[in-house]
Amino acid sequence: MQNPLIEKRPRNFGIGQDIQPKRNLSRMVRWPAYVRLQRQRKILHMRLKVPPALSQFQHVLDRNQATQTFKLLNKYRPETKAEKKERLTKEATAIAEGKKREDVSKKPYTVKYGLNHVVALIEAKKANLVLIANDVDPIELVVFIPALCRKMGVPYAVVKGKARLGTVVHKKTAAIVALTEVKAEDKSELSKLVSAVKEGYIEKHENARRQWGGGIMGAKANARTEKKRKALESAIKI
Structure with a gap:
């Protein structure tokens, strides 16, 4: 039961009045073009039939x-430029000294x-x-x-x-x-x-x-399909 001493003070959300409650404004955000494109591409891949x-x-x-x-x-991982330069320098020095290249350094597996x-x-x-x-x-x-x-x-x-x-x-x-x-x-x-x-x-x-992929509909399309199915079932029963 509400205390009679506490007065009800309705808030006024007009300009310059009470602060509005926090809302999720993500749907109102103007996203960059690349974000919109990748989201639209993902939706299309879900909706369309994919070979x-x-x-x-x-x-x-x-x-x-x-x-x-x-x-x-x-x-x-492949050699970096510095590692490759070091290996080739060693090989060149070895060849200049009359040694074989394979004796100094072998080409690494990458x-x-x-x-x-x-x-x-x-x-x-x-x-x-x-x-x-x-x-x-x-x-x-x-x-x-x-x-x-x-x-x-x-x-x-x-x-x-x-x-x-x-x-x-x-x-x-x-x-x-x-x-x-x-x-x-x-x-x-x-x-x-x-x-x-x-x-x-x-x-x-x-x-x-x-198997073919895609063909996954959204919530609205699924709701419409379900509504049609129920209407058809009720019509058949009548």
């Missing part, structure tokens, strides 16, 4: 396997990158593991890679983020990377990783690559 060749890029390697994969990839280079390695069956980014734009650049890998018997996986692949090879982004050779101590780790990718990714998403 299987494109839909398969939505199925990415799970977090645990991706962590293990990048842990191995980071061991074989992750291979660059679309044309990796495609050539896949066609030559030299790639042991291929990783493709799921957000390559335009997607036509890499849309044929999964089919090529299956044709050549090369294990592959789609991973989240071209920027994350780019960090491995000292670039802003990388559409695709491949591992060809590793050191003797890492061969068992690579074989385990390849078998895990074959069982946990390629076989798991075998059916998904044949």
